[in-house]
Amino acid sequence: MATRNHRAVAAPQPANRGAAVLAGRQKAAAAAGRPDRRALGDIGNFTNIHVIDGKKVQLPEGVNRPITRSFGAQLLKNAQANAAVANKNAVAPALPAVARAAPKPTKKAPAKPVPRPEQAIKITAGSDENRRPSEGAARSSSAHKSRKKVVSTLTTVLIARSKHASGLTGKPKELIEDIDKLDGDNQLAVIDYVEDIYKFYKAAQHESRPTDYMGSQPELSTKMRAILTNWIIDVHSKLELMPETLYLIMYMVDRYLSLQTVARRELQLVGIAALLIACKYEEIWAPEVSEFIHLSDNAYTRQEILGMEKAILNKLEWNLTVPTPYVFLVRFAKAAGSGDKELEHMVFFFAELALMAYSMVTFCPSMVAAAAVYAARCTLRKSPLWTETLKHHTGFDELQLIECANILIRSHAAAPDGKLTTIYKKYTTEEFGRAALHPPAAVPGLV
Structure with missing residues (x-):
């Protein structure tokens, strides 16, 4: 019984007893001539960092006393004060020189509580504190300009009137017309892949x-x-x-x-x-x-x-x-004006004149068809002569078609007096809209 009571009331071991034993073992190993190795400390038992009130606090060196509640509160207060001084020293160099040299105000401002380390202010990229002065100035100036009333002076009015009279006003860009929008229910129009078909035709026309x-x-x-x-x-x-x-x-x-x-x-x-x-x-x-x-x-x-x-x-x-010129004629005539029978008859009249002219043999079929459409629009005096829709579907602009269109218009002018009049007589009938009876076109640039 005496022994059990003696063990029950035994005095608590000192807090640094493990450290002392570890140091004694290291000295004994050095005296025995074994290589000096750095001993691994007992993980979690002999570190100088302690958790006090949910905060990690590092103890000063040489402190071996137990951490009581009052001693922990004092250590926490000292750690917070040191953190505040460190933050103040880190911010001070970033202040402008003028701000550091400014005299202190006569009226003493009330002291602000020292913020705790965990209450550091987080500045986001979009906040006003983190925005550069130039950005703020630019936004304020733009806002000021937007509120500024626009005054129409006599000079601006005269300039606007002059531009309008000379046709220099900004015109909207001509849009490309969807020539297949009315064929949604026509399965033979194959509008889902008609563009791919003509891309293939344009690539295959150069072969053979x-x-x-x-x-x-x-x-x-x-x-x-x-x-x-x-x-x-x-x-x-x-x-x-x-x-x-x-x-x-x-x-x-x-x-x-x-x-x-x-x-x-x-x-x-x-x-x-x-x-x-x-x-x-x-x-x-x-x-x-x-x-x-x-x-x-x-x-x-x-x-x-x-x-x-x-x-x-x-x-x-x-x-x-x-791909012969015919497959391109159907598509290009549709882009020139779907439902315009007069234009359609004129296009096919010029296309058959192209068959008669040997000089047109070496031109690719798509260019022959596009030139027939261009010559037909010139003959019927369509305005504009060439649209963005036609340029998109044919792949040619006006300058590229001048040579071919010149040959066709000359053939039209010579058709009434020629010996080979089959095409001319065919297109003077009512069935083909009397297309050949239109006077030949006189287009600037076609000599």
């Missing part, structure tokens, strides 16, 4: 194009080609074939003549075989070979026509799916 072949055709001339074209257009009209058939025929003729030398006697045979192939490709009911024999006044036999048909297909490698 006819070249300037007259220099390599010793027995042919541009006049003979014009006679053949005039005859093909007449046959196309009598048989009431589709418009796209005509443009495919002329493509095959020019492409074959670019690749193969042809005798004068066989030139019409090339045209007849091209007619037969295009009708098989485009028409629902293609004419028979006997009809073409009759149209050529029995100049060629059945075997000759079928033999030339095979020769053309082999030379063209059976590639007939090409």
Whole structure:
């Protein structure tokens, strides 16, 4: 019993007993000649940082006494005072020199309580305290300007009137018209991917194009080609074939003549075989070979026509799916004025004149179609001659079309007195709006 009571009332061990034991062990290790290693302290037991009232306070060196409530309060007060002095010394150098040198006010201001370290003011990027003086001045000046009343002086009024009279007023930029907005219910218009189709056409039109072949055709001339074209257009009209058939025929003729030398006697045979192939490709009911024999006044036999048909297909490698001017004419005429029949007839009149002119063979189909639209608008005196909508869909501006349009307008002026009048007579009828009867255009820049 005595022993148990003695253990129960044993005096508490000193707070730094563990530190003393650890120091004694280090001295013994040094005396024994072992390498001097830094001992790891007991984690959490022998550090100088203590938590007092929820705040971490670092004890001064040499303090070994227990942390009582009164001693902890005194340590916390000293730590707060030291933090306040440190903050004051850190802010003082940032103050302007004039502010530090300013005399103290005569009236003593009431002392402000020293803020605790955890109550430091947080300054955000958008607060007025953190904004630079230049920003505040700029905002105040802009606000002042906005409140300033605008006074119209005599000079400003005269300048505005002069600009309005000379047409220099700021005009809104011309918008690109949505030419497919009325075809939402028309599945054949394929408005969802019509733009992608024409992007493909514009890229594919440069492949397998006819070249300037007259220099390599010793027995042919541009006049003979014009006679053949005039005859093909007449046959196309009598048989009431589709418009796209005509443009495919002329493509095959020019492409074959670019690749193969042809005798004068066989030139019409090339045209007849091209007619037969295009009708098989485009028409629902293609004419028979006997009809073409009759149209050529029995100049060629059945075997000759079928033999030339095979020769053309082999030379063209059976590639007939090409973008002709017709596919671009449909789209560009729609962009020029959907529903304008007079303009549409005039566009196709110039497009067929382009088939007659050998000088138009080397131009790409999209440029031929765009030039036909431009020449038609010039003839009908449309204003403006070229719009942003047409520029967007054709990809050409006015300067790029001048040369082609010049050829077409000259052809229109010479059509009434020419010997090859099939196109002119066709477009003087009521069916085609008497487009050929319009006086030729006189556009500045077209000489």
